Amino acid sequence: MTETLFEIAFRHVFGRAPEGAWAAPGRVNLIGEHTDYNDGYVMPFALPHTTRAAVARRDDGILRLHSAAMDDGVVELRLDELAPGATPGWARYPAAVLWTLREAGHPVGGADIHYDSTVPVGGGLSSSAALQVATALALTELHEVDLPRQELALLCQRAENDYVGAPVGVMDQTASACCTQGHALHLDVRALAQRQVPFDLAAEGLRLLVVDTRVKHAHADGAYGRLRAGCEEAAALLGLPALRDLPHDGLDAALAALPDDRLRRLTRHVVTENRRVQDVIALLDAGRTPEIGPLLTAGHASLRDDFRVSCPELDLVVDAALATGALGARMTGGGFGGSAIVLVTESAADAVTTAIAAALPQARQFPTTPGAGARRLR
Numbered sequence: 001m002t003e004t005l006f007e008i009a010f011r012h013v014f015g016r017a018p019e020g021a022w023a024a025p026g027r028v029n030l031i032g033e034h035t036d037y038n039d040g041y042v043m044p045f046a047l048p049h050t051t052r053a054a055v056a057r058r059d060d061g062i063l064r065l066h067s068a069a070m071d072d073g074v075v076e077l078r079l080d081e082l083a084p085g086a087t088p089g090w091a092r093y094p095a096a097v098l099w100t101l102r103e104a105g106h107p108v109g110g111a112d113i114h115y116d117s118t119v120p121v122g123g124g125l126s127s128s129a130a131l132q133v134a135t136a137l138a139l140t141e142l143h144e145v146d147l148p149r150q151e152l153a154l155l156c157q158r159a160e161n162d163y164v165g166a167p168v169g170v171m172d173q174t175a176s177a178c179c180t181q182g183h184a185l186h187l188d189v190r191a192l193a194q195r196q197v198p199f200d201l202a203a204e205g206l207r208l209l210v211v212d213t214r215v216k217h218a219h220a221d222g223a224y225g226r227l228r229a230g231c232e233e234a235a236a237l238l239g240l241p242a243l244r245d246l247p248h249d250g251l252d253a254a255l256a257a258l259p260d261d262r263l264r265r266l267t268r269h270v271v272t273e274n275r276r277v278q279d280v281i282a283l284l285d286a287g288r289t290p291e292i293g294p295l296l297t298a299g300h301a302s303l304r305d306d307f308r309v310s311c312p313e314l315d316l317v318v319d320a321a322l323a324t325g326a327l328g329a330r331m332t333g334g335g336f337g338g339s340a341i342v343l344v345t346e347s348a349a350d351a352v353t354t355a356i357a358a359a360l361p362q363a364r365q366f367p368t369t370p371g372a373g374a375r376r377l378r
């Protein structure tokens with residue numbers, strides 16, 4: 001087989017050929033935001049953009065990592081020195097995966113890994129989940145560890161929770177590991193039940209634009225944990241295992257029972273958002289895709305006003321899109337910056353793109369369709 005440029009890059013860094021190459025995508029979330037850690041529903045799909053990993057095993061207990069996107073050369077780590085919080089920079093994500101695999105008892109050893117990526121970093125499009133999932137898939141396949149994809153995603157989530165120290169839910173890793181081309185993934189996080197829902201925009205004369213605002217507000221990190229804790233506090237006060245267990249028709253009574261406005265706002269978002277996911281699925285199943293637009297927009301209002309994770313740049317993009325005839329628009333992902341998604345008819349797409357560029361010149365926009373989940377390339 002002729003070497004690809006990617007394999008040649010591996011050889012250039014490590015002086016030998018890789019044993020294989022893997023790819024894992026970033027994601028956007030169509031609907032279901034901040035619901036995953038409340039045991040609720042989400043509906044992401046994979047982007048065509050991926051992080052690739054070319055890998056060869058080592059038998060000396062050393063992990064060597066190199067990224068085409070970073071200027072820090074080869075990062076060398078000893079497996080017996082891996083410990084939560086101990087690895088700085090981007091390398092903590094693959095280190096976390098290796099550590100978690102070994103903690104779980106899987107016989108995975110050292111490796112040389114070269115990465116490149118087309119997933120915009122810092123855009124809220126799950127570049128770190130793509131990095132983790134590509135690493136986990138490569139290492140498990142090379143070491144013949146048979147992990148179902150959902151298990152692989154849970155392991156990557158654990159890596160991020162326990163090693164990186166970010167209390168994220170399981171949506172991003174599941175999207176990267178489990179999505180399929182042409183579908184959005186309906187995930188019931190409590191049951192870990194998946195359904196691939198056909199999402200063929202072109203067939204309906206529609207387009208979905210991703211708009212990366214290229215801002216990341218500084219308070220993002222701690223805020224996520226506080227939101228999660230607030231949701232858990234509200235559920236506990238209501239005597240529920242999770243906010244997922246509060247039915248939509250019990251919302252008013254629950255809100256009346258909660259002691260403060262913040263907990264009421266968090267609860268209202270989660271309960272109405274879970275409902276929006278179900279409503280979007282019903283519309284997609286009925287072939288009424290354009291009608292999901294208002295649900296996306298309602299999701300944005302809820303994230304902006306109740307959950308309060310939007311920011312002026314995201315609101316600007318959403319407002320500009322809606323004012324120019326978009327069917328719906330919302331922030332996607334954790335918030336405090338990152339990206340928005342915009343649903344438009346093909347005929348309105350150019351005008352909407354122009355309006356967004358005028359409203360936020362720094363924004364990076366691209367139309368997208370659901371891509372494939374993680375896979376072996378070579």
Ligand code: GLA
Pocket residue numbers: 032033034035036037168169170171172333334335
């Ligand atoms: C981030 C987290 C996910 C999820 C979203 C919000 O992307 O990694 O687990 O909570 O925020 O929906």
